[in-house]
Amino acid sequence: MIALAAVLTVAAIALFVHLQQAPADAMHADATRHVGPSQESTRQAQPPGSGAATAQRLERDSRIPPGSYTAVGPKAYQITRAHEFRPAGDALAHVRQLMLRSDAGDATATYEIHLTIEQCQTFTSDRADVLADSAASVGAGGWFLERSERLLKECESLALERDIYHTDWLSKAAAMGSQEAMRAYSLSPEKVIGSLDDAIRDPARLSQWKETALNYLDALAAQGNISALGDLERAYAAGSFTQPDPVRAWAYARALQRVNPRLVTHDDLMRYEKDLTQEEKANSRTLAENIYQNCCILK
Numbered sequence: 001m002i003a004l005a006a007v008l009t010v011a012a013i014a015l016f017v018h019l020q021q022a023p024a025d026a027m028h029a030d031a032t033r034h035v036g037p038s039q040e041s042t043r044q045a046q047p048p049g050s051g052a053a054t055a056q057r058l059e060r061d062s063r064i065p066p067g068s069y070t071a072v073g074p075k076a077y078q079i080t081r082a083h084e085f086r087p088a089g090d091a092l093a094h095v096r097q098l099m100l101r102s103d104a105g106d107a108t109a110t111y112e113i114h115l116t117i118e119q120c121q122t123f124t125s126d127r128a129d130v131l132a133d134s135a136a137s138v139g140a141g142g143w144f145l146e147r148s149e150r151l152l153k154e155c156e157s158l159a160l161e162r163d164i165y166h167t168d169w170l171s172k173a174a175a176m177g178s179q180e181a182m183r184a185y186s187l188s189p190e191k192v193i194g195s196l197d198d199a200i201r202d203p204a205r206l207s208q209w210k211e212t213a214l215n216y217l218d219a220l221a222a223q224g225n226i227s228a229l230g231d232l233e234r235a236y237a238a239g240s241f242t243q244p245d246p247v248r249a250w251a252y253a254r255a256l257q258r259v260n261p262r263l264v265t266h267d268d269l270m271r272y273e274k275d276l277t278q279e280e281k282a283n284s285r286t287l288a289e290n291i292y293q294n295c296c297i298l299k
Contacts, residue, residue, distance in 0.1 A: 051077060054224070062106040063177050075224040076259050076296040079179055085115050088150070092158040099164075107176035114169035114181065118191075120155035121165075123148055168192070174216060182220055186213035186231060214241040221295050229256045229295060230263065237272070246272050247284045254288035259296055 051071030058064045070078045086094050095116055101109035122131070135144035159165055170191050173181035185192060192209050193199050199206045217235070220228035233252035236245040250272035257264035273281065 051075075058179070061177070062101075062108045063179050065108050065180075072226060073224075073259055073296050074298045076226045077224050078227055079225065081180075085112060086119075089154060090157060091116055091120055091154045092161060092164075095158060095164060102172075102176075105176070107173055107178035107181065110169055110176055111173035111178040111181040111184075113164075114173055114184075117158065117165055117169060119151065120158055123151045124155060124159055179220060179225060182216040183225075183227060183231065186217050186235075189213075210241045221291070224295055226256060226259050226263070226295070229259070229291070233264075246275060247280050248287065250276065250281075250284045251287035251291055254285070255291040255295065258288075258292050 051069070051074075054075075054077065055064075055069035055071075058069065059066050064079050065081060068079045068081055070080060072078055095113050098109045098113045098116070102113060132141065132144055132148065135141050170181055170185055170188070174185040189199065189206075189209055190196075193202065193205050214235070217228045217232050221232060229252055233249050233256060235241055236252065237249040238244065250269065253264045253268055253272060257269065272284075276284065
């Protein structure tokens with residue numbers, strides 16, 4: 001039993017350490033909700049294999065927010081949001097509008113419910129004090145206090161709706177196919193399974209999260225989402241879903257560098273390479289080629 005507890009503890013710690021390496025774009029937000037007629041007609045004219053056609057399909061299927069798609073190659077792309085993801089005003093009223101779209105199958109709306117509740121939970125918890133100290137340290141204490149007071153008022157009614165407030169909207173949005181939610185689910189075990197202690201107490205739930213999270217990132221990478229490539233590199237390096245696998249970590253790093261050399265430095269590659277045997281290096285190069293062909297080349 002002691003040995004089993006130790007193994008579970010190590011596994012749980014590995015996945016929580018991975019959170020510290022998650023890229024900031026998983027937390028971005030977007031205020032744009034509509035595509036103008038001229039932009040829509042332009043997208044309809046794009047050839048099927050183009051980035052614009054892919055963006056149109058993902059937006060039409062409510063997998064990404066409108067205007068968030070940025071092509072970085074023939075197939076590869078990134079999803080980014082602006083910092084504001086909801087209008088000022090009563091948060092509960094906003095969530096109820098989103099719920100109508102969510103009930104109709106809109107995965108992006110479901111994820112925005114999660115973002116809204118997460119924001120309210122942040123500013124009604126002790127985390128707000130930590131953020132306030134950080135803001136004060138850079139001379140933004142007054143601005144942060146004003147924003148906090150506004151958000152607390154906007155979140156009052158939503159926090160009282162316990163059935164809405166404590167629903168796992170993140171898992172629901174990910175299962176519906178929101179690309180942002182799929183990444184956030186994979187990078188945020190504490191939002192899905194709770195604290196480190198919760199993870200240790202429920203190894204079956206931890207195992208299920210690992211399997212689902214890895215499947216989500218694999219699916220996103222295969223579609224060309226390069227942020228997922230970086231997530232997989234870090235996950236295999238840290239051992240978030242499996243035992244640490246430097247062969248796979250190096251392969252994903254090499255594939256990502258081929259997409260954009262600025263995303264992975266020579267030192268990054270050398271960090272993985274130095275501990276690999278010649279056979280492991282050869283296997284990693286083959287795997288990197290397969291990853292790149294799968295993620296980033298139009299067939």
